[in-house]
Amino acid sequence: MSVHVLIVEDSVLVTDALRTLLEATDHRVTTASGVAAAVASIERDPPDVMLLDLGLGDGNGLLVLERLAAASVACPATIAVTGSDAPEIREACRAAGCVDVLLKPVPSAILRARIAAAAPSRG
Amino acid sequence: MSRATTDESALQQRVAALEAQLHEQSRQTSELKNQDALKTQFLANISHDLRTPLTAVITHAEILRDGILGPISDRQRESIVGIIGGGRQLLEMVGEILTYARGAANQLSLSRSQFAVEAVIDQVCEMSESLVARKEHSLTVDLRRGLPRLYADREKLTHVLSNLLGNAIDFTPPGGRVWIAARLADSTERGGGGGQAVLFEVGDSGIGIAPEHHEFVFREFAQVDASSSRIHHGTGLGLAITRKFVELHDGRIWVESVVHAGSRFFFTIPVRPAPEG
Numbered sequence: 001m002s003v004h005v006l007i008v009e010d011s012v013l014v015t016d017a018l019r020t021l022l023e024a025t026d027h028r029v030t031t032a033s034g035v036a037a038a039v040a041s042i043e044r045d046p047p048d049v050m051l052l053d054l055g056l057g058d059g060n061g062l063l064v065l066e067r068l069a070a071a072s073v074a075c076p077a078t079i080a081v082t083g084s085d086a087p088e089i090r091e092a093c094r095a096a097g098c099v100d101v102l103l104k105p106v107p108s109a110i111l112r113a114r115i116a117a118a119a120p121s122r123g
Numbered sequence: 124m125s126r127a128t129t130d131e132s133a134l135q136q137r138v139a140a141l142e143a144q145l146h147e148q149s150r151q152t153s154e155l156k157n158q159d160a161l162k163t164q165f166l167a168n169i170s171h172d173l174r175t176p177l178t179a180v181i182t183h184a185e186i187l188r189d190g191i192l193g194p195i196s197d198r199q200r201e202s203i204v205g206i207i208g209g210g211r212q213l214l215e216m217v218g219e220i221l222t223y224a225r226g227a228a229n230q231l232s233l234s235r236s237q238f239a240v241e242a243v244i245d246q247v248c249e250m251s252e253s254l255v256a257r258k259e260h261s262l263t264v265d266l267r268r269g270l271p272r273l274y275a276d277r278e279k280l281t282h283v284l285s286n287l288l289g290n291a292i293d294f295t296p297p298g299g300r301v302w303i304a305a306r307l308a309d310s311t312e313r314g315g316g317g318g319q320a321v322l323f324e325v326g327d328s329g330i331g332i333a334p335e336h337h338e339f340v341f342r343e344f345a346q347v348d349a350s351s352s353r354i355h356h357g358t359g360l361g362l363a364i365t366r367k368f369v370e371l372h373d374g375r376i377w378v379e380s381v382v383h384a385g386s387r388f389f390f391t392i393p394v395r396p397a398p399e400g
Contacts, residue, residue, distance in 0.1 A: 011175045017182035024191045055171075083174045086225070087234030087276075105178035105214065108185040 003119045004028040006047035008038040010057045034058040039067045048119045050076045062096040077118040163227045170221035181210040219360045226367045233276040237397045240270045247284040258297045265304040274397040279368040286365045287325035287388045295329030302326050320391040331382040341366045
Protein backbone atom coordinates (compact mmCIF):
# COMPACT_ATOMS: atom_id res chain seq x y z
CA MET A 1 0.00 0.00 0.00
CA SER A 2 1.41 3.38 -0.96
CA VAL A 3 2.37 6.02 1.59
CA HIS A 4 -0.09 8.91 1.75
CA VAL A 5 1.73 12.27 1.77
CA LEU A 6 0.06 15.62 2.40
CA ILE A 7 2.03 18.48 0.81
CA VAL A 8 1.38 21.76 2.65
CA GLU A 9 2.90 24.46 0.46
CA ASP A 10 1.67 27.80 -0.84
CA SER A 11 3.68 27.79 -4.07
CA VAL A 12 1.87 26.04 -6.91
CA LEU A 13 5.25 25.60 -8.67
CA VAL A 14 6.77 23.68 -5.77
CA THR A 15 3.58 21.71 -5.06
CA ASP A 16 3.41 20.56 -8.69
CA ALA A 17 7.07 19.51 -8.70
CA LEU A 18 6.69 17.53 -5.46
CA ARG A 19 3.41 15.98 -6.60
CA THR A 20 5.02 14.83 -9.87
CA LEU A 21 7.96 13.33 -7.99
CA LEU A 22 5.90 11.55 -5.33
CA GLU A 23 3.08 10.29 -7.53
CA ALA A 24 5.60 8.87 -9.99
CA THR A 25 7.31 7.02 -7.13
CA ASP A 26 4.23 5.29 -5.78
CA HIS A 27 2.96 7.74 -3.15
CA ARG A 28 -0.61 8.92 -2.75
CA VAL A 29 -0.59 12.72 -2.66
CA THR A 30 -3.00 15.30 -1.29
CA THR A 31 -2.23 18.99 -1.10
CA ALA A 32 -3.13 22.06 0.97
CA SER A 33 -1.98 25.62 0.38
CA GLY A 34 -2.41 27.06 3.87
CA VAL A 35 -2.80 26.40 7.59
CA ALA A 36 -6.62 26.17 7.62
CA ALA A 37 -6.73 24.01 4.49
CA ALA A 38 -4.10 21.66 5.96
CA VAL A 39 -6.04 21.18 9.21
CA ALA A 40 -9.26 20.50 7.28
CA SER A 41 -7.48 18.06 4.98
CA ILE A 42 -5.98 16.10 7.90
CA GLU A 43 -9.35 15.88 9.65
CA ARG A 44 -10.98 14.64 6.45
CA ASP A 45 -8.26 12.30 5.13
CA PRO A 46 -5.37 11.78 7.58
CA PRO A 47 -2.03 11.32 5.77
CA ASP A 48 0.87 9.09 6.85
CA VAL A 49 3.35 11.92 6.38
CA MET A 50 2.94 15.68 6.11
CA LEU A 51 5.52 17.80 4.23
CA LEU A 52 5.09 21.17 5.88
CA ASP A 53 6.32 24.46 4.44
CA LEU A 54 6.78 27.08 7.15
CA GLY A 55 5.98 30.29 5.28
CA LEU A 56 2.32 29.94 4.36
CA GLY A 57 -0.04 32.68 3.24
CA ASP A 58 -2.29 32.44 6.29
CA GLY A 59 0.42 31.94 8.93
CA ASN A 60 3.45 29.96 10.07
CA GLY A 61 3.22 26.30 9.05
CA LEU A 62 3.84 25.20 12.64
CA LEU A 63 0.38 26.57 13.47
CA VAL A 64 -1.02 23.45 11.77
CA LEU A 65 0.47 21.30 14.55
CA GLU A 66 -0.78 23.69 17.22
CA ARG A 67 -4.34 23.65 15.85
CA LEU A 68 -4.38 19.86 15.52
CA ALA A 69 -3.29 19.55 19.15
CA ALA A 70 -5.96 22.04 20.26
CA ALA A 71 -8.62 20.05 18.39
CA SER A 72 -7.25 16.74 19.75
CA VAL A 73 -6.68 15.46 16.23
CA ALA A 74 -3.82 12.96 15.81
CA CYS A 75 -0.84 14.61 14.18
CA PRO A 76 0.76 12.87 11.18
CA ALA A 77 4.52 12.34 11.07
CA THR A 78 5.61 15.81 10.02
CA ILE A 79 8.65 16.82 8.01
CA ALA A 80 9.22 20.58 8.00
CA VAL A 81 10.60 21.89 4.72
CA THR A 82 12.12 25.32 5.16
CA GLY A 83 14.02 27.86 3.12
CA SER A 84 16.17 28.88 6.08
CA ASP A 85 18.90 26.91 7.83
CA ALA A 86 18.82 29.14 10.93
CA PRO A 87 19.34 26.98 14.04
CA GLU A 88 16.47 28.67 15.88
CA ILE A 89 14.03 27.66 13.12
CA ARG A 90 15.29 24.08 13.22
CA GLU A 91 14.86 24.05 17.00
CA ALA A 92 11.35 25.55 16.80
CA CYS A 93 10.33 22.79 14.34
CA ARG A 94 11.67 20.07 16.61
CA ALA A 95 9.98 21.63 19.64
CA ALA A 96 6.67 21.77 17.75
CA GLY A 97 6.86 18.02 17.11
CA CYS A 98 8.35 17.71 13.60
CA VAL A 99 10.19 14.42 13.16
CA ASP A 100 12.53 15.90 10.57
CA VAL A 101 13.57 19.30 9.22
CA LEU A 102 14.81 19.65 5.62
CA LEU A 103 16.28 22.61 3.79
CA LYS A 104 14.80 23.55 0.41
CA PRO A 105 15.41 22.35 -2.19
CA VAL A 106 15.65 18.81 -0.90
CA PRO A 107 17.37 16.47 -3.37
CA SER A 108 14.65 14.14 -4.64
CA ALA A 109 16.37 10.94 -3.47
CA ILE A 110 16.82 12.35 0.05
CA LEU A 111 13.20 13.50 0.19
CA ARG A 112 11.93 10.05 -0.71
CA ALA A 113 14.24 8.40 1.83
CA ARG A 114 13.14 10.76 4.61
CA ILE A 115 9.46 10.22 3.80
CA ALA A 116 10.02 6.45 3.94
CA ALA A 117 11.81 6.82 7.28
CA ALA A 118 9.07 9.04 8.74
CA ALA A 119 6.12 6.95 7.53
CA PRO A 120 4.65 4.76 10.25
CA SER A 121 5.46 1.13 9.50
CA ARG A 122 2.54 -1.03 8.55
CA GLY A 123 2.84 -4.35 10.21
CA MET B 124 22.08 99.11 21.11
CA SER B 125 25.35 98.28 22.82
CA ARG B 126 28.11 96.32 21.13
CA ALA B 127 27.74 93.52 23.73
CA THR B 128 24.03 93.09 22.94
CA THR B 129 24.75 92.93 19.19
CA ASP B 130 27.42 90.27 19.74
CA GLU B 131 25.08 88.24 21.93
CA SER B 132 22.31 88.41 19.36
CA ALA B 133 24.68 87.31 16.56
CA LEU B 134 25.90 84.47 18.75
CA GLN B 135 22.34 83.35 19.47
CA GLN B 136 21.57 83.39 15.76
CA ARG B 137 24.69 81.33 15.07
CA VAL B 138 23.77 78.80 17.79
CA ALA B 139 20.24 78.54 16.40
CA ALA B 140 21.63 77.97 12.88
CA LEU B 141 24.01 75.28 14.15
CA GLU B 142 21.20 73.59 16.08
CA ALA B 143 19.03 73.59 12.95
CA GLN B 144 21.94 72.12 10.96
CA LEU B 145 22.50 69.44 13.60
CA HIS B 146 18.81 68.60 13.61
CA GLU B 147 18.79 68.31 9.80
CA GLN B 148 21.89 66.07 9.83
CA SER B 149 20.36 63.87 12.48
CA ARG B 150 17.18 63.59 10.38
CA GLN B 151 19.21 62.66 7.30
CA THR B 152 21.22 60.06 9.22
CA SER B 153 18.03 58.51 10.54
CA GLU B 154 16.54 58.45 7.02
CA LEU B 155 19.67 56.81 5.60
CA LYS B 156 19.56 54.20 8.35
CA ASN B 157 15.91 53.48 7.54
CA GLN B 158 16.72 53.19 3.84
CA ASP B 159 19.62 50.86 4.61
CA ALA B 160 17.37 48.69 6.79
CA LEU B 161 14.77 48.60 3.99
CA LYS B 162 17.44 47.57 1.48
CA THR B 163 18.61 44.79 3.79
CA GLN B 164 15.03 43.61 4.28
CA PHE B 165 14.51 43.68 0.51
CA LEU B 166 17.62 41.54 0.03
CA ALA B 167 16.36 39.05 2.62
CA ASN B 168 12.87 38.89 1.06
CA ILE B 169 14.03 38.58 -2.54
CA SER B 170 16.60 35.90 -1.62
CA HIS B 171 13.93 33.92 0.19
CA ASP B 172 11.46 34.29 -2.68
CA LEU B 173 14.05 33.28 -5.28
CA ARG B 174 14.45 29.93 -3.56
CA THR B 175 10.87 28.88 -4.33
CA PRO B 176 10.99 28.83 -8.15
CA LEU B 177 14.54 27.48 -8.00
CA THR B 178 13.31 24.61 -5.85
CA ALA B 179 10.70 23.76 -8.49
CA VAL B 180 13.25 23.93 -11.33
CA ILE B 181 15.73 21.68 -9.54
CA THR B 182 13.10 19.16 -8.41
CA HIS B 183 11.65 18.82 -11.93
CA ALA B 184 15.16 18.42 -13.37
CA GLU B 185 15.99 15.70 -10.81
CA ILE B 186 12.79 13.84 -11.68
CA LEU B 187 13.91 13.78 -15.34
CA ARG B 188 17.55 12.97 -14.50
CA ASP B 189 16.57 9.99 -12.36
CA GLY B 190 14.40 8.59 -15.16
CA ILE B 191 11.34 8.67 -12.90
CA LEU B 192 9.11 9.70 -15.80
CA GLY B 193 10.78 7.36 -18.30
CA PRO B 194 14.20 6.51 -19.71
CA ILE B 195 16.45 9.25 -21.10
CA SER B 196 19.61 9.16 -23.21
CA ASP B 197 23.09 9.84 -21.82
CA ARG B 198 23.25 13.17 -23.67
CA GLN B 199 19.89 14.22 -22.24
CA ARG B 200 21.11 13.25 -18.77
CA GLU B 201 24.26 15.33 -19.22
CA SER B 202 22.20 18.35 -20.15
CA ILE B 203 19.84 17.88 -17.20
CA VAL B 204 22.81 17.49 -14.84
CA GLY B 205 23.95 20.89 -16.17
CA ILE B 206 20.56 22.42 -15.29
CA ILE B 207 20.76 21.00 -11.76
CA GLY B 208 24.37 22.18 -11.32
CA GLY B 209 23.50 25.69 -12.49
CA GLY B 210 20.41 25.76 -10.30
CA ARG B 211 22.33 24.67 -7.22
CA GLN B 212 25.07 27.24 -7.87
CA LEU B 213 22.44 29.95 -8.17
CA LEU B 214 20.85 28.71 -4.99
CA GLU B 215 24.18 28.93 -3.14
CA MET B 216 24.55 32.53 -4.26
CA VAL B 217 21.01 33.31 -3.11
CA GLY B 218 21.86 31.65 0.22
CA GLU B 219 24.92 33.88 0.56
CA ILE B 220 22.83 37.00 0.00
CA LEU B 221 20.30 35.81 2.57
CA THR B 222 23.04 35.10 5.12
CA TYR B 223 24.59 38.51 4.46
CA ALA B 224 21.22 40.23 4.92
CA ARG B 225 20.64 38.38 8.21
CA GLY B 226 24.16 39.29 9.36
CA ALA B 227 23.61 42.95 8.48
CA ALA B 228 20.42 42.90 10.54
CA ASN B 229 22.27 41.19 13.43
CA GLN B 230 20.02 38.14 13.10
CA LEU B 231 22.80 35.55 13.02
CA SER B 232 23.37 33.40 16.08
CA LEU B 233 25.54 30.44 16.97
CA SER B 234 24.29 26.93 17.56
CA ARG B 235 27.16 25.46 19.57
CA SER B 236 28.00 21.80 20.04
CA GLN B 237 31.16 19.93 20.93
CA PHE B 238 33.12 18.27 18.11
CA ALA B 239 36.59 17.25 16.97
CA VAL B 240 38.45 19.57 14.60
CA GLU B 241 39.61 16.53 12.60
CA ALA B 242 36.00 15.55 11.83
CA VAL B 243 35.18 18.94 10.33
CA ILE B 244 38.37 19.07 8.26
CA ASP B 245 37.73 15.52 6.96
CA GLN B 246 34.20 16.54 5.99
CA VAL B 247 35.40 19.67 4.16
CA CYS B 248 38.12 17.75 2.29
CA GLU B 249 35.60 15.12 1.26
CA MET B 250 33.20 17.80 -0.01
CA SER B 251 36.00 19.31 -2.13
CA GLU B 252 37.35 16.00 -3.45
CA SER B 253 35.86 16.25 -6.94
CA LEU B 254 36.98 19.89 -7.39
CA VAL B 255 40.53 19.03 -6.27
CA ALA B 256 40.62 16.06 -8.65
CA ARG B 257 39.26 18.11 -11.56
CA LYS B 258 42.08 20.68 -11.20
CA GLU B 259 44.69 18.03 -10.39
CA HIS B 260 45.68 19.86 -7.21
CA SER B 261 47.54 18.22 -4.37
CA LEU B 262 45.55 18.74 -1.17
CA THR B 263 47.41 18.18 2.09
CA VAL B 264 46.21 18.33 5.69
CA ASP B 265 48.51 19.11 8.61
CA LEU B 266 46.87 18.64 12.00
CA ARG B 267 48.94 18.94 15.15
CA ARG B 268 48.43 16.20 17.69
CA GLY B 269 46.37 16.86 20.79
CA LEU B 270 44.02 19.49 19.41
CA PRO B 271 41.23 20.08 21.91
CA ARG B 272 37.60 19.50 20.94
CA LEU B 273 35.87 22.73 20.01
CA TYR B 274 32.61 23.97 21.51
CA ALA B 275 31.46 26.00 18.53
CA ASP B 276 28.94 26.17 15.68
CA ARG B 277 30.00 23.20 13.58
CA GLU B 278 27.88 24.19 10.56
CA LYS B 279 29.38 27.69 10.45
CA LEU B 280 32.94 26.41 10.91
CA THR B 281 32.34 23.96 8.05
CA HIS B 282 31.10 26.88 5.95
CA VAL B 283 34.22 28.94 6.78
CA LEU B 284 36.64 26.14 5.87
CA SER B 285 34.68 25.19 2.72
CA ASN B 286 34.65 28.78 1.56
CA LEU B 287 38.38 29.25 2.11
CA LEU B 288 39.27 25.90 0.54
CA GLY B 289 36.89 26.59 -2.38
CA ASN B 290 38.62 29.93 -3.00
CA ALA B 291 42.07 28.30 -2.71
CA ILE B 292 41.09 25.76 -5.38
CA ASP B 293 39.40 28.39 -7.53
CA PHE B 294 42.34 30.80 -7.53
CA THR B 295 45.08 28.19 -8.02
CA PRO B 296 46.01 27.04 -11.53
CA PRO B 297 45.73 23.32 -12.35
CA GLY B 298 48.46 21.18 -10.80
CA GLY B 299 49.01 23.56 -7.86
CA ARG B 300 49.07 22.93 -4.13
CA VAL B 301 46.33 23.63 -1.58
CA TRP B 302 46.44 22.79 2.10
CA ILE B 303 44.64 22.99 5.44
CA ALA B 304 46.50 23.10 8.74
CA ALA B 305 45.39 23.49 12.35
CA ARG B 306 47.33 23.94 15.56
CA LEU B 307 46.79 25.16 19.08
CA ALA B 308 47.74 28.81 19.57
CA ASP B 309 47.51 31.66 22.00
CA SER B 310 44.46 33.69 21.00
CA THR B 311 46.27 36.92 21.87
CA GLU B 312 47.87 36.51 18.44
CA ARG B 313 46.49 39.22 16.16
CA GLY B 314 44.67 40.99 18.93
CA GLY B 315 42.58 38.10 20.28
CA GLY B 316 41.11 38.22 23.72
CA GLY B 317 43.58 35.85 25.40
CA GLY B 318 43.27 32.17 26.27
CA GLN B 319 43.76 29.29 23.90
CA ALA B 320 42.45 29.06 20.38
CA VAL B 321 42.71 26.69 17.46
CA LEU B 322 44.57 28.45 14.65
CA PHE B 323 43.44 27.28 11.21
CA GLU B 324 45.33 27.91 7.99
CA VAL B 325 44.02 27.40 4.46
CA GLY B 326 46.76 27.99 1.91
CA ASP B 327 47.45 27.69 -1.79
CA SER B 328 50.17 28.18 -4.37
CA GLY B 329 47.81 30.22 -6.52
CA ILE B 330 47.65 33.67 -8.09
CA GLY B 331 47.94 35.55 -4.77
CA ILE B 332 46.48 38.87 -3.63
CA ALA B 333 48.21 42.25 -3.88
CA PRO B 334 49.01 43.82 -0.45
CA GLU B 335 46.58 46.72 -1.01
CA HIS B 336 43.73 44.19 -1.28
CA HIS B 337 44.48 42.17 1.87
CA GLU B 338 41.83 44.01 3.92
CA PHE B 339 39.53 44.72 0.97
CA VAL B 340 38.83 41.04 0.21
CA PHE B 341 36.90 40.70 3.50
CA ARG B 342 34.52 43.53 2.64
CA GLU B 343 30.98 42.95 1.41
CA PHE B 344 30.60 42.80 -2.38
CA ALA B 345 34.39 42.92 -2.81
CA GLN B 346 35.81 41.59 -6.07
CA VAL B 347 39.49 42.29 -6.59
CA ASP B 348 38.83 41.95 -10.32
CA ALA B 349 35.57 43.86 -10.77
CA SER B 350 35.56 43.70 -14.58
CA SER B 351 32.63 42.01 -16.29
CA SER B 352 35.10 39.72 -18.06
CA ARG B 353 36.56 38.41 -14.79
CA ILE B 354 37.17 34.68 -14.59
CA HIS B 355 35.94 34.19 -11.02
CA HIS B 356 32.29 35.03 -10.53
CA GLY B 357 30.27 35.18 -7.34
CA THR B 358 28.34 37.47 -5.07
CA GLY B 359 31.47 38.96 -3.50
CA LEU B 360 30.01 38.00 -0.13
CA GLY B 361 31.85 34.74 0.56
CA LEU B 362 34.77 36.16 2.56
CA ALA B 363 32.59 38.81 4.24
CA ILE B 364 30.30 36.04 5.54
CA THR B 365 33.33 33.94 6.48
CA ARG B 366 34.71 36.83 8.54
CA LYS B 367 31.29 37.34 10.15
CA PHE B 368 31.11 33.66 11.17
CA VAL B 369 34.64 33.77 12.63
CA GLU B 370 33.91 37.00 14.52
CA LEU B 371 30.66 35.57 15.91
CA HIS B 372 32.96 33.03 17.64
CA ASP B 373 35.17 35.90 18.92
CA GLY B 374 37.86 34.72 16.52
CA ARG B 375 40.04 36.69 14.09
CA ILE B 376 40.74 36.21 10.40
CA TRP B 377 43.52 37.58 8.19
CA VAL B 378 45.45 36.83 5.02
CA GLU B 379 49.12 36.71 4.12
CA SER B 380 49.73 36.61 0.40
CA VAL B 381 52.26 37.28 -2.33
CA VAL B 382 51.13 37.88 -5.91
CA HIS B 383 51.94 34.88 -8.17
CA ALA B 384 53.22 32.90 -5.16
CA GLY B 385 50.03 32.07 -3.26
CA SER B 386 47.84 32.99 -0.29
CA ARG B 387 47.54 31.82 3.30
CA PHE B 388 44.29 32.58 5.10
CA PHE B 389 44.43 32.23 8.89
CA PHE B 390 41.65 32.31 11.45
CA THR B 391 41.27 31.49 15.12
CA ILE B 392 38.42 29.85 17.00
CA PRO B 393 38.80 30.30 20.77
CA VAL B 394 38.71 27.13 22.85
CA ARG B 395 35.93 27.29 25.41
CA PRO B 396 34.51 24.65 27.67
CA ALA B 397 31.15 23.07 26.88
CA PRO B 398 28.53 23.68 29.57
CA GLU B 399 28.23 20.76 31.97
CA GLY B 400 25.29 18.38 31.81
